[in-house]
Amino acid sequence: MLERSPLSAAARQADTQGPAEPVAWPRERWLPWVTTPLLVAALIGAWHVYVVAAKVSPFILPSPGSVWTAWVEMLWSPRAWVHVRMTVYATLLGFAWALVIGVGLGVLIGRLRWLEVTLNPFIVATQVIPKVALVPLFVVWFGFGITSKVIVAAVLAFFPILTNTVLGVKSIDAGHRDVVTSLNASRWQIFRRLELPSALPYILTGMEVGIVLAIIGAIVGEYLGGSTGLGALMIAKMNAYETDALFAVILHMTLLGFLFYFAIGALRRLLIPWHQSASR
Amino acid sequence: MSSAGPEAHGAGAIRPAIAMRALEKWYGTRDAPVHALSPTDLDIPEGELLVLLGPSGCGKTTMLRMIGGLIEPTAGELTIEGAPLWRGGARQNQALGQLGMVFQDANLFPWLTIEDNIALPLEFKGVGRAERMAKAAELTKLVGIAGFEKRWPKELSGGMRQRAAIARALSYDPEILLMDEPFGALDAMTRDAMNLELQRIWLATRKTIVLVTHSIGEAVFLADRIVMLSPRPGRIDTIVEVDLPRPRSPDTQGLPAFQALVKRLRDRLAVIS
Secondary structure, three states: OOOOOHHHHHHHHOOOOOOOOOOOOOHHHHHHHHHHHHHHHHHHHHHHHHHHHOOOOOOOOOOHHHHHHHHHHHHOOHHHHHHHHHHHHHHHHHHHHHHHHHHHHHHHHHHOHHHHHHHHHHHHHHHHOOHHHHHHHHHHHHOOOHHHHHHHHHHHHHHHHHHHHHHHHHOOOHHHHHHHHHOOOOHHHHHHHHHHHHHHHHHHHHHHHHHHHHHHHHHHHHHHOOOOOHHHHHHHHHHOOOHHHHHHHHHHHHHHHHHHHHHHHHHHHHHOOOOHHHHO | OOOOOHHHOOOOOOOOOEEEEEEEEEEEOOOOEEEEEEEEEEEEOOOOEEEEEOOOOOOHHHHHHHHOOOOOOOEEEEEEOOEEOEEOOEEOHHHHOOEEEEOOOOOOOOOOOHHHHHOHHHHHOOOOHHHHHHHHHHHHHHHOOOOOOOOOHHHOOHHHHHHHHHHHHHOOOOOEEEEEOOOOOOOHHHHHHHHHHHHHHHHHHOOEEEEEEOOHHHHHHHOOEEEEEEOOOOEEEEEEEOOOOOOOOHHHHHOHHHHHHHHHHHHHHHHHO
């Protein structure tokens, strides 16, 4: 469109050095891929040696081999999958409620100072209550069915999502605000292009914490109420002294936790590829 | 958009790009008011590169942000290309559409690519995607960052980000560019380079530019006219015409006229701050 003056070429040199290219495969990246399997193998080896050498009763601590057998057995048992489905369902439904209410309320609190001042004592109070202690109450109120588990999962996941959303909405850059103000953007345009993307990294952090708490909530709910779900299965195995199966259930729960956690991580890379948290 | 074309340049009683009449700003509470800008009259003609210079607290940024519609004046009149900026406490679109702002930080949105950042004002105005991207490509060439359209802001250096911010302010072709210490956050070498670049862009586009700085050298290097403000209360202290030939180059800074002007302004600044 315009002729570039010779000056600009020289001028450009002074400020076009971008950030340095990172090394393609630094040690921090590959090291855990080596150390993690080694450490896990060492741990299982030590466990096995201890069980054999000290002749530990399988009711107290089963050998890694028998835990593996019990776990594979669980994988092939349709009954076990019913429990898994139940726990997944309670976790996700509770998490969804926490997400909707947490983000919605969080955006309002972040925007409206008077609402924040009004609700703050209650938010702090409900944060410091050991929420797990409320589980028996939920069982009394909502019965032994799925509802009480969903509510426990939702209550636990709600707070990190709420507090992170509030933080996200409040930490919108003043300079970014100036830009949309000087451009006379509409309320919706500001929300769509500034407020939502600004808050998203915070909301995702809240979701990352929230999803793990939702699993805990669902499982604790299942401990106390009803006969389905991984929590209920654990109680059954405990009462039957099937310690190897108990370990297998714990393994299931752990894998479930990993699965959800990585799902949020994938969501992070999908939604906010521009943010540094997405490239870790 | 504006009725005053380039042929009106330099003529006698033509309409200025920006006109301030008794423009005034008070900050703070009833008990502790701060007079940020005492009643000020100033006309800025079409196509001028005007620099607001002064120590901190002199009201130069307040004046610029009032012109840009980010701060509402306490009293007085402010017209942009003949149209009032404020009416009944509301900003008027006609005047606002003539203004493009560049801030000390580039303030690019990190979640948008460079081209989407540059074209964001057009998106707000409802321009279609194809047209937006064409305009963004044209502007990246103008500001010297062609080839970086698809990058994220974090992948660019500070100077390049500021170039993108200038392109964004130019995207909807406003008549006036308002710049609040645009190179203040850059290192000295990049800053000199950007001053040259700004001159080139200005000579190519012939926009009216109002630029705030506290660097005397930058002011003399860039300006057609320097308005020096003094603090407590903020007011215009001195207005200086800069008659150095254009295009100015790094050699301009060696001219006796350049250095004399710098000395004069420095001496005055020492008195008022």
